[in-house]
Amino acid sequence: MKRVQCPNCGAIVEYDDKSVWEGNRDFEEVNCPNCDEYLTRVFTDGFPNPHIIKK
Ligand SMILES: [Zn+2]
Numbered sequence: 001m002k003r004v005q006c007p008n009c010g011a012i013v014e015y016d017d018k019s020v021w022e023g024n025r026d027f028e029e030v031n032c033p034n035c036d037e038y039l040t041r042v043f044t045d046g047f048p049n050p051h052i053i054k055k
Pocket of ligand 1: 006007008009010011032033034035036037
């Protein structure tokens with residue numbers, strides 16, 4: 001898990017950046033669940049599933 005702070009609303013957002021299968025990965029965008037600001041993107045085969053730790 002990684003954490004990033006939203007530059008727009010200041011929320012601390014935690015997201016999943018782990019990847020299980022090699023070779024099946026793609027870039028997934030991570031947006032702030034609070035204000036929908038684009039935060040980052042992760043290279044994963046899953047879904048980053050971002051959620052707010054602290055507003
Ligand atoms: Zn935000």
